[in-house]
Amino acid sequence: xxxxxxxxxxxxxxxxxxxxxxxxxxxxxxxxxxxxxxxxxxxxxxxxxxxxxxxxxxxxxxxxxxxxxxxxxxxxxxxxxxxxxxxxxxxxxxxxxxxxxxxxxxxxxxxxxxxxxxxxxxxxxxxxxxxxxxxxxxxxxxxxxxxxxxxxxxxxxxxxxxxxxxxx
Numbered sequence: 766x767x768x769x770x771x772x773x774x775x776x777x778x779x780x781x782x783x784x785x786x787x788x789x790x791x792x793x794x795x796x797x798x799x800x801x802x803x804x805x806x807x808x809x810x811x812x813x814x815x816x817x818x819x820x821x822x823x824x825x826x827x828x829x830x831x832x833x834x835x836x837x838x839x840x841x842x843x844x845x846x847x848x849x850x851x852x853x854x855x856x857x858x859x860x861x862x863x864x865x866x867x868x869x870x871x872x873x874x875x876x877x878x879x880x881x882x883x884x885x886x887x888x889x890x891x892x893x894x895x896x897x898x899x900x901x902x903x904x905x906x907x908x909x910x911x912x913x914x915x916x917x918x919x920x921x922x923x924x925x926x927x928x929x930x931x932x933x
Contacts, residue, residue, distance in 0.1 A: 768838055769831030775877035782876050784819065785812045793922050801915055806908055807836055809875045814903035815923050817883070818896060819932075824903035825886065832878050840875060843868040896932075897924055 788794045798808045810828055817824040828836075847868055850861040894902060900923050904916045 768834045771831070771835060771874050771878050772881060775874065775881055777873050777877045779877060779880040781813070781816050781880040781883070782873060784816050785876060788812060788815060788923070788926065791922065791926050794919070794926075797915060797919050797922060801908075801911060801919075804912060804915070806911055809836065809840075809872060809879065810907045811904065811911075811919065812876070813879050813883075814907045815900055815919070818900035818903050818923070819927065821896070821899065822883075823899070824907045825882070826906045828907070829878075829882050832875055832882065835871070835878065836875055840868060840871040843871055896927065900924070 789798075798811055801811060802808050807828075809832075810824075814824040843864060847861060847864040850864060851857050852861070854861075897920055900920045901916060904911055904919065908916075
């Protein structure tokens with residue numbers, strides 16, 4: 766199957782991106798997400814699952830194929846390249862920083878694609894589950910292999926952020 770390219774009309778600075786920046790800057794979230802990444806999980810679906818829960822929505826049960834292809838064929842390749850560059854090496858520092866920024870830009874494209882997918886899927890908010898239960902449900906359905914202890918920690922941090930922002 767040929768690789769799908771991201772749509773030309775993606776909005777890179779969108780509510781999902783802004784939400785992700787808020788989550789990422791909260792103490793502990795980045796560390797837990799990177800731990801999940803070290804265990805073979807993708808970070809962007811984690812962030813999408815939590816975003817959906819924050820808006821009372823069930824997350825999609827699967828990652829759209831085009832987004833998956835982008836993540837594995839572009840973002841993951843940039844990450845692998847960055848990880849292969851020496852740390853603390855003055856000669857390669859500029860190259861490493863450039864690749865790191867390209868990886869972040871690629872993740873922003875992923876999230877913009879997710880944002881468009883969420884806006885186009887027509888799903889509505891789902892009453893019935895508590896916000897915490899919905900967050901856990903979203904993580905479990907979108908990332909079935911996520912370590913349960915890690916999912917619990919992520920939901921706990923997510924709940925702290927909601928409470929700090931005065932959200933129920």
